[in-house]
Amino acid sequence: MTRARRSDNALTRLVRRPGAVVALVFLALLTFAVIFADVVAPIDPLTQDLARARELPSAAHWLGTDGFGRDIYSRLIHGGGSTLGGALLAAVVAMTIGIPLGMLGGYFRGWVDTVVSRFADVFQALPTIVILMAVIGAFGNNNTVAMVALGVAMCEGFIRLARAMTLQVRRELYVDAASVAGITSGSILVRHVFPNIRGPLLVQLSITAGAALLIQAGLGFLGLGTPPPAPSWGGMIDEASDLIYLHPWLLVPTGAIMILSILSFNVLGDALASDRPGGVLAGVRLPWMKPLPVAEQPVAMSELVPADPKAVVSVRDLTVSFTDRNSTFAVVQNVSFDVMPGEALGIVGESGCGKSVTAKALLGLIAPGGKITGGQVTINGTDVVGLSNRELRKVRGTTIALVSQEPMVALDPTFTIGAQLRESIAHHTGRKGRELNDRALELLRLVGMPDPAQAAASYTFQVSGGMAQRAAIALALTGEPDVLVADEPTTALDVTVQAEILDLLRSLRKDLGLAVIIVTHDLGVIADLCDRAVVMYAGQVIEQGAVDTLLTTPTHPYTRALLASMPSHAIPGLPLDAIPGAVPAPRDWPEGCRFAPRCAFATDACRSAPVPILAQHGGLSRCIRVDEVLAQSRNRTEERNIA
Numbered sequence: 001m002t003r004a005r006r007s008d009n010a011l012t013r014l015v016r017r018p019g020a021v022v023a024l025v026f027l028a029l030l031t032f033a034v035i036f037a038d039v040v041a042p043i044d045p046l047t048q049d050l051a052r053a054r055e056l057p058s059a060a061h062w063l064g065t066d067g068f069g070r071d072i073y074s075r076l077i078h079g080g081g082s083t084l085g086g087a088l089l090a091a092v093v094a095m096t097i098g099i100p101l102g103m104l105g106g107y108f109r110g111w112v113d114t115v116v117s118r119f120a121d122v123f124q125a126l127p128t129i130v131i132l133m134a135v136i137g138a139f140g141n142n143n144t145v146a147m148v149a150l151g152v153a154m155c156e157g158f159i160r161l162a163r164a165m166t167l168q169v170r171r172e173l174y175v176d177a178a179s180v181a182g183i184t185s186g187s188i189l190v191r192h193v194f195p196n197i198r199g200p201l202l203v204q205l206s207i208t209a210g211a212a213l214l215i216q217a218g219l220g221f222l223g224l225g226t227p228p229p230a231p232s233w234g235g236m237i238d239e240a241s242d243l244i245y246l247h248p249w250l251l252v253p254t255g256a257i258m259i260l261s262i263l264s265f266n267v268l269g270d271a272l273a274s275d276r277p278g279g280v281l282a283g284v285r286l287p288w289m290k291p292l293p294v295a296e297q298p299v300a301m302s303e304l305v306p307a308d309p310k311a312v313v314s315v316r317d318l319t320v321s322f323t324d325r326n327s328t329f330a331v332v333q334n335v336s337f338d339v340m341p342g343e344a345l346g347i348v349g350e351s352g353c354g355k356s357v358t359a360k361a362l363l364g365l366i367a368p369g370g371k372i373t374g375g376q377v378t379i380n381g382t383d384v385v386g387l388s389n390r391e392l393r394k395v396r397g398t399t400i401a402l403v404s405q406e407p408m409v410a411l412d413p414t415f416t417i418g419a420q421l422r423e424s425i426a427h428h429t430g431r432k433g434r435e436l437n438d439r440a441l442e443l444l445r446l447v448g449m450p451d452p453a454q455a456a457a458s459y460t461f462q463v464s465g466g467m468a469q470r471a472a473i474a475l476a477l478t479g480e481p482d483v484l485v486a487d488e489p490t491t492a493l494d495v496t497v498q499a500e501i502l503d504l505l506r507s508l509r510k511d512l513g514l515a516v517i518i519v520t521h522d523l524g525v526i527a528d529l530c531d532r533a534v535v536m537y538a539g540q541v542i543e544q545g546a547v548d549t550l551l552t553t554p555t556h557p558y559t560r561a562l563l564a565s566m567p568s569h570a571i572p573g574l575p576l577d578a579i580p581g582a583v584p585a586p587r588d589w590p591e592g593c594r595f596a597p598r599c600a601f602a603t604d605a606c607r608s609a610p611v612p613i614l615a616q617h618g619g620l621s622r623c624i625r626v627d628e629v630l631a632q633s634r635n636r637t638e639e640r641n642i643a
């Protein structure tokens with residue numbers, strides 16, 4: 001899609017908002033008039049004619065004359081330059097200082113954040129008018145210097161907003177994936193963070209411009225702005241206010257143009273920010289954003305996974321895409337698998353392979369900008385693709401629930417664990433009163449809390465990471481789901497606690513007949529807990545099968561490489577195998593086999609065309625050199641036995 005086409009879309013979205021169009025036209029006309037003031041308002045704004053002072057509008061003077069007989073229309077247009085220009089200058093200065101500082105603080109946190117936050121605190125604590133008085137005292141009535149100082153004083157709003165939004169965006173998986181892929185922090189901030197926060201920053205820009213306009217006029221009113229007799233809106237309001245009782249009309253034109261300008265800035269800002277993530281400008285590519293190719297079409301996989309009516313989760317040809325600036329690109333393609341009641345299925349692969357997006361798609365929790373663009377996801381017989389949020393909420397928690405990597409994401413630190421459990425139990429089951437408490441304690445006991453009553457009375461920050469994860473699992477169980485999706489549930493925990501949480505998931509499967517889908521990059525976790533595994537690479541399933549077979553005789557070089565890089569597979573005396581290179585980003589997926597650039601088995605045939613997934617050696621494998629892979633695995637096993 002070309003840039004022009006995207007810009008048209010932005011324009012179309014703007015045109016759908018009549019208020020925004022009126023505001024845009026008003027500001028455009030005003031700017032035009034101010035720039036070409038000599039043509040638009042040819043009467044000299046300084047020429048006095050005391051005989052015609054304080055006249056009402058007439059053909060000669062469209063908006064009347066002021067106390068010195070000067071043409072009000074002409075003074076408004078000529079005075080707009082210093083007022084509007086000054087306000088815009090202040091807003092741009094505030095934005096230029098505030099956005100980078102806020103983004104740096106939010107992204108790097110630590111001491112950078114402390115310095116940035118204290119800097120913002122200083123400007124919040126100092127009254128703007130005091131700063132302006134000091135600057136005017138030092139530099140005299142210089143409008144440009146005063147507006148630059150105003151911009152510096154107003155940068156605090158941008159700092160706080162940019163910081164808060166960057167803190168939020170930096171938690172997104174795609175930011176983590178970008179940094180894991182070795183992209184520099186500067187690039188991540190410009191290409192991944194800024195496009196996602198620009199909407200609210202545009203609102204802030206318009207609000208700041210409006211506020212600066214008001215302050216600029218206020219300075220003129222106090223006699224501290226553009227020195228008379230040069231026209232300025234603030235100065236004109238000051239002059240008109242002296243005659244407000246005798247000649248109220250004098251205040252009307254300047255007051256009206258100021259109100260209309262400030263309103264227009266705000267209406268335009270709202271329109272730019274709302275409508276969809278990224279605002280009206282969503283999808284518009286800024287010059288430094290590289291165009292992204294549209295991903296190749298998926299190759300069907302569903303025929304290889306025969307439908308099983310008993311499956312509690314059934315995924316068929318699932319494709320998830322994101323719209324990112326200039327294109328829509330798939331991040332997960334053509335994924336198919338089933339999960340039986342009580343079964344544990346592992347989804348494994350390196351960072352950025354599409355595991356989390358696949359798992360979250362099952363719950364309808366894809367991040368903004370992404371959606372399911374193909375395939376079906378059936379949970380307990382209900383096709384959840386295309387369900388509204390309201391309908392999805394009925395499925396989430398009661399049929400399928402999520403346990404995330406970070407328990408603190410699921411638990412609110414301002415409530416006790418017991419309060420959160422009781423609230424969720426009441427929501428899902430309609431239980432009341434004592435029953436709520438009993439069930440909360442029962443769940444805490446079920447997840448292995450040594451003292452359920454004490455755990456219920458604790459806040460999350462009062463318990464260890466392992467206990468918090470147990471509480472998060474209890475919370476996920478409040479709706480009595482059939483399937484638990486556990487996204488890297490042990491990654492944030494230390495090794496002994498990891499084993500305990502895996503034990504817990506195993507016992508929940510046994511005791512409750514719960515199906516578990518576990519997302520992990522650790523084949524050890526798969527070996528420990530799962531019956532079957534789906535190995536993902538660059539958005540595709542590259543191998544799928546029973547864990548016993550997959551871990552002993554992997555058919556895909558990627559699975560084999562993942563296994564070989566496990567510390568437990570190290571051969572004494574030989575260096576631990578590492579997979580060279582990194583998972584390609586969705587926009588950089590190779591034409592042929594996506595693993596080929598990192599694969600020791602790759603030939604020209606692997607690189608020339610997409611490789612379909614095929615049923616081979618008891619499982620599914622997306623490799624055309626399975627026989628060679630198996631042969632070399634046998635040799636390696638012999639080496640290990642000898643060692």
Ligand SMILES: Nc1ncnc2c1ncn2[C@@H]1O[C@H](COP(=O)(O)OP(=O)(O)OP(=O)(O)O)[C@@H](O)[C@H]1O
Pocket residue numbers: 172173174175176177178322324331349350351352353354355356357358367368369370521585586
């Ligand atoms: N909100 C998003 N916008 C754009 N791309 C995204 C977004 N979320 C994820 N992606 C991309 O989708 C791909 C798959 O991401 P996903 O988080 O599913 O990987 P993963 O295998 O689960 O990795 P990890 O183990 O780090 O969570 C990555 O290339 C990532 O950059």
